[in-house]
Amino acid sequence: NAGVTQTPKFRILKIGQSMTLQCTQDMNHNYMYWYRQDPGMGLKLIYYSVGAGITDKGEVPNGYNVSRSTTEDFPLRLELAAPSQTSVYFCASSYSISLTEQFFGPGTRLTVL
Amino acid sequence: AQTVTQSQPEMSVQEAETVTLSCTYDTSESDYYLFWYKQPPSRQMILVIRQEAYKQQNATENRFSVNFQKAAKSFSLKISDSQLGDAAMYFCAYRSGDTGNQFYFGTGTSLTVIP
Numbered sequence: 001n002a003g004v005t006q007t008p009k010f011r012i013l014k015i016g017q018s019m020t021l022q023c024t025q026d027m028n029h030n031y032m033y034w035y036r037q038d039p040g041m042g043l044k045l046i047y048y049s050v051g052a053g054i055t056d057k058g059e060v061p062n063g064y065n066v067s068r069s070t071t072e073d074f075p076l077r078l079e080l081a082a083p084s085q086t087s088v089y090f091c092a093s094s095y096s097i098s099l100t101e102q103f104f105g106p107g108t109r110l111t112v113l
Numbered sequence: 114a115q116t117v118t119q120s121q122p123e124m125s126v127q128e129a130e131t132v133t134l135s136c137t138y139d140t141s142e143s144d145y146y147l148f149w150y151k152q153p154p155s156r157q158m159i160l161v162i163r164q165e166a167y168k169q170q171n172a173t174e175n176r177f178s179v180n181f182q183k184a185a186k187s188f189s190l191k192i193s194d195s196q197l198g199d200a201a202m203y204f205c206a207y208r209s210g211d212t213g214n215q216f217y218f219g220t221g222t223s224l225t226v227i228p
Contacts, residue, residue: 033216042117042204042218043158058215088156101148102216104158 001026004105006091012111013081021076021108023091031094032074033058033102034066036087043090049074081112115140115207119219126195127227133180134190134222136205144210147181147188152202152221161203164188166210192224200226 007022025032030051035043035058045058049068063085065077074093078085088109092102116139126132138147149161164172164181172179176196180189192199205219 040122040220042119042206042220043216044218045215048215090158092158101160101163102158104150107156 003027004091004093004103006089006105006108008108009106010109012113013078014113015081015083017081018077018079019081019110021078021089021091021110023074023076023105024072025074025091025093025103026072027093027095027103028071029093029095029103030071031096032068033092033094034064034074034076035090035092036060036085037090037107038087046076046089078110083112086110086112115209115217117205117207117217117219119203119205119222121222122220123223123225125225125227126192128195128197130195131191131193132195132224134192134203134205134224136188136190136219138186138188138205138207138217140186140207140209142209146208146210147179148206148208148216149177149179149188149190150204150206150218151199152204154201158204162190195226197226197228200224 004025033048034046044060047066049055088107091105094102118137145166147164151159151161162174176193178191202221204221207217
């Protein structure tokens with residue numbers, strides 16, 4: 001199993017541009033999450049999904065959108081990128097509420113200039 | 114929202130020695146889970162150890178153990194026989210047992226291991 005994979009690893013955007021961060025897991029996990037990690041800070045939850053077709057907001061959803069059309073994929077869309085969105089983005093997945101561990105992807109470093 | 118506090122931004126330990134990383138949390142819930150994650154320079158988050166709040170026994174995983182004090186809302190991580198590979202950022206995290214969909218992370222402690 002590859003686990004949780006994220007693409008791209010690095011990206012530089014100009015203000016106002018849009019992009020999609022890709023996340024795929026091959027563990028048949030129902031739950032998937034997007035976090036951002038700002039320098040010197042812990043992770044903040046952006047959005048999460050409890051299954052295909054179901055998504056919900058986390059702590060910091062503004063400026064982002066998600067979709068979950070399949071169990072495997074959970075892309076994060078940035079519309080009209082702003083410098084405040086410069087961060088490292090982590091995707092994670094877990095099988096269910098009863099299994100408490102989250103499996104993380106390697107992260108995407110995004111810079112908005 | 115729950116809050117998780119790690120009051121030690123940086124810690125250092127001599128190789129083969131023991132170090133303890135502190136974590137406190139704020140919650141009114143009785144059912145929850147606590148975690149320590151390790152983030153090496155590769156940035157990947159790796160689960161180190163977890164503790165269910167309903168369990169009185171402290172969790173242990175090889176050289177890693179926790180001191181879980183439920184009344185004090187404290188959850189410290191002890192690393193014994195520290196190794197160079199233990200150098201990383203360590204994050205404490207909380208997850209509700211009831212609403213359970215969100216994890217709350219502390220700001221992290223950067224651990225340096227001195228040869």
